[in-house]
Amino acid sequence: MSETLIKARDLSVGFKIGSGFFGKQILKAVDHVDLDIEKGSFFGLVGESGSGKTTLGRALLKAVPITGGSASYADGEVDYDLTTLAGPELKDYRKRAQLIFQDPYAALSPRMTVRDIIAEPLEVMGLTKTREETDARVRQIAAKCRLNLEHLRRFPHAFSGGQRQRISIARALVSGPKFVVADESVAALDVSIQADVLNLLKELQRDLKITFLFISHDLSVVAHTCDHVAVMYLGRLVESAPTRELFKAPRHPYTKALFSAIPSLDPDDRGRAQKLIGEIPSPTNQPSGCKFHTRCPHAVDRCKKEEPMLEHPGDGHEVACHRWRELLESAAA
Amino acid sequence: MRALIEVKNLTIQFRTDEGLVTAVDDVSFSIDKGEVMGLVGESGSGKSVTAKALMHLNARNAVYGPDSRITLHTEAGPVEVLKLKTARDLKIVRGGAISMIFQEPMASFAPAITIGDQMVEQLRLHADMSKAKAKEISVEMLDRVGISDPSRRFGQYAFELSGGMRQRAMIAMALSTKPKLLIADEPTTALDVTIQAQVIDLMKDLVNEFHMGIIFITHDLGVIAQTADKVAVMYLGRLIEEGPVREVIRNPKHPYTQGLLAALPKLDNLDAPLTPVAGDIPSPLERPSGCVFHTRCPKIVGDQCKTRLPHDVQVDPTHRVACHIHTEVPA
Numbered sequence: 001m002s003e004t005l006i007k008a009r010d011l012s013v014g015f016k017i018g019s020g021f022f023g024k025q026i027l028k029a030v031d032h033v034d035l036d037i038e039k040g041s042f043f044g045l046v047g048e049s050g051s052g053k054t055t056l057g058r059a060l061l062k063a064v065p066i067t068g069g070s071a072s073y074a075d076g077e078v079d080y081d082l083t084t085l086a087g088p089e090l091k092d093y094r095k096r097a098q099l100i101f102q103d104p105y106a107a108l109s110p111r112m113t114v115r116d117i118i119a120e121p122l123e124v125m126g127l128t129k130t131r132e133e134t135d136a137r138v139r140q141i142a143a144k145c146r147l148n149l150e151h152l153r154r155f156p157h158a159f160s161g162g163q164r165q166r167i168s169i170a171r172a173l174v175s176g177p178k179f180v181v182a183d184e185s186v187a188a189l190d191v192s193i194q195a196d197v198l199n200l201l202k203e204l205q206r207d208l209k210i211t212f213l214f215i216s217h218d219l220s221v222v223a224h225t226c227d228h229v230a231v232m233y234l235g236r237l238v239e240s241a242p243t244r245e246l247f248k249a250p251r252h253p254y255t256k257a258l259f260s261a262i263p264s265l266d267p268d269d270r271g272r273a274q275k276l277i278g279e280i281p282s283p284t285n286q287p288s289g290c291k292f293h294t295r296c297p298h299a300v301d302r303c304k305k306e307e308p309m310l311e312h313p314g315d316g317h318e319v320a321c322h323r324w325r326e327l328l329e330s331a332a333a
Numbered sequence: 334m335r336a337l338i339e340v341k342n343l344t345i346q347f348r349t350d351e352g353l354v355t356a357v358d359d360v361s362f363s364i365d366k367g368e369v370m371g372l373v374g375e376s377g378s379g380k381s382v383t384a385k386a387l388m389h390l391n392a393r394n395a396v397y398g399p400d401s402r403i404t405l406h407t408e409a410g411p412v413e414v415l416k417l418k419t420a421r422d423l424k425i426v427r428g429g430a431i432s433m434i435f436q437e438p439m440a441s442f443a444p445a446i447t448i449g450d451q452m453v454e455q456l457r458l459h460a461d462m463s464k465a466k467a468k469e470i471s472v473e474m475l476d477r478v479g480i481s482d483p484s485r486r487f488g489q490y491a492f493e494l495s496g497g498m499r500q501r502a503m504i505a506m507a508l509s510t511k512p513k514l515l516i517a518d519e520p521t522t523a524l525d526v527t528i529q530a531q532v533i534d535l536m537k538d539l540v541n542e543f544h545m546g547i548i549f550i551t552h553d554l555g556v557i558a559q560t561a562d563k564v565a566v567m568y569l570g571r572l573i574e575e576g577p578v579r580e581v582i583r584n585p586k587h588p589y590t591q592g593l594l595a596a597l598p599k600l601d602n603l604d605a606p607l608t609p610v611a612g613d614i615p616s617p618l619e620r621p622s623g624c625v626f627h628t629r630c631p632k633i634v635g636d637q638c639k640t641r642l643p644h645d646v647q648v649d650p651t652h653r654v655a656c657h658i659h660t661e662v663p664a
Binding site for chain 1: 496527528529533578592594598599
């Protein structure tokens with residue numbers, strides 16, 4: 001029934017770093033990830049800093065080179081293999097896949113008017129022929145992002161954080177993309193404005209039939225906006241499930257720890273968090289076996305030696321943990 | 334209990350090219366020994382400027398109102414913070430009795446001086462002690478905040494530490510002089526949730542151990558609920574609500590506080606729509622007349638909101654709110 005827009009298999013992204021005595025070292029930022037993003041969905045990607053979520057998003061936009069595995073994009077009109085995409089096809093993909101940045105203060109040029117900022121992608125990509133056509137498209141998308149004509153004449157410094165983020169969104173969407181990566185797009189905003197931008201993104205998803213990859217470290221935001229959530233840890237996908245299912249019954253010990261670390265709004269609910277000890281290990285010096293074993297409260301010998309694969313139990317709730325069934329049963333008992 | 338620090342009628346304006354800009358407007362509060370006060374508000378609400386005033390740390394173009402008073406009670410008697418002038422006198426509020434930890438620990442440590450040397454320098458500035466003694470105390474503090482292998486970390490630079498570790502080192506440094514009041518300006522905002530949970534735990538332990546007062550500045554009401562005893566909510570430079578944390582979070586009285594709580598995504602009810610506080614925070618150059626929140630308020634009760642500044646109303650002995658809706662309630 002539903003089609004897959006983005007499909008990644010065994011996708012890896014490695015960066016060469018330094019040139020030590022033993023030759024070049026490879027930093028594996030994304031490590032053998034399988035991912036299916038359905039058309040029209042709002043797909044969430046969560047994890048701590050250093051988990052590889054931003055790199056995965058960029059790889060799917062072909063903004064960083066893919067070093068292993070495969071990734072493809074199929075929107076019904078075109079079918080691209082992202083590992084080999086180049087030339088005019090890559091240019092076409094740039095129209096179809098766009099990025100919204102985290103910091104709306106850094107992402108907008110202070111020397112350009114809002115109209116020019118939004119129009120720039122159209123001009124660079126040569127999507128419009130006349131100035132009138134450009135203006136019409138800018139006005140159309142600006143209205144969708146709740147910016148009025150008066151706003152278009154001004155410079156970015158005159159706007160608040162929420163308005164700036166709406167300008168960034170308008171610029172990302174002006175080329176009519178089908179796939180948009182929103183990388184921590186509300187992280188820099190105040191809560192009162194965050195809700196406004198999230199509602200706008202959801203609205204645009206429905207009206208313009210855009211598929212979103214929503215990258216965030218804020219689990220409560222993800223819970224409210226995404227249909228499906230994938231959790232990353234040190235470059236690996238450790239769990240992936242429909243949002244409700246994931247929040248109701250997380251299977252991976254890391255996901256459980258992430259949930260319990262969210263500060264509760266109930267002042268009487270203090271100190272009940274299942275605390276994770278330590279920090280995410282350095283990606284240049286990754287643990288053997290399951291990468292989470294150094295912080296996992298349930299780790300056994302097997303976890304140190306053997307890396308768990310992402311299991312597909314058939315209910316759409318995928319998990320990469322040796323002991324998840326066991327833990328599920330002991331929790332039910 | 335006697336107050337540790339009292340802030341009365343604090344008004345701060347900044348001289349700018351566009352004229353005087355009001356950042357803080359007639360704010361009063363006090364903090365007791367061992368009490369944790371959460372200071373909440375959007376960017377631009379004046380919470381950081383208020384906190385910096387306690388250390389007399391605002392920029393030179395800051396103008397304090399004539400009635401503004403900040404009184405710090407020390408063992409040697411009360412100190413009027415705003416009357417302090419020379420660097421020597423100011424030492425008591427800058428790292429002596431009051432310490433501050435910042436949001437971005439990478440930006441707060443000098444990059445080319447080891448963590449240890451910075452800690453020793455600060456200790457020797459504030460207490461008369463030998464280098465060896467200062468080092469001993471520093472290593473002990475690093476150990477206390479949960480940094481493993483503290484004597485090795487003592488000789489390292491800030492860039493060699495991970496984000497969580499840097500924030501711990503920052504806390505260790507701020508606490509090494511045994512301050513009476515700690516100002517924590519968004520100390521966990523730049524951290525991942527798992528590390529944030531660790532830092533929050535650490536700070537709770539330290540309050541119990543050192544019995545100091547803390548001002549915890551954050552926009553995250555979840556963090557406040559987990560740490561604070563009382564909460565003060567600021568909007569456009571005014572303190573609009575203050576009360577015990579349970580009261581303010583469960584029973585908020587000001588429409589702005591109610592709006593902030595409604596805008597938070599809640600995990601226990603995923604179907605609830607997210608309701609933003611309508612509109613944007615006005616520019617400090619165009620401060621609204623009357624109640625500063627009236628331009629965004631969903632509960633306006635008539636012209637008085639636009640023309641008259643609401644007074645503080647005690648809805649109960651510990652909970653006050655500045656809103657015309659509540660003026661009818663007897664104090």
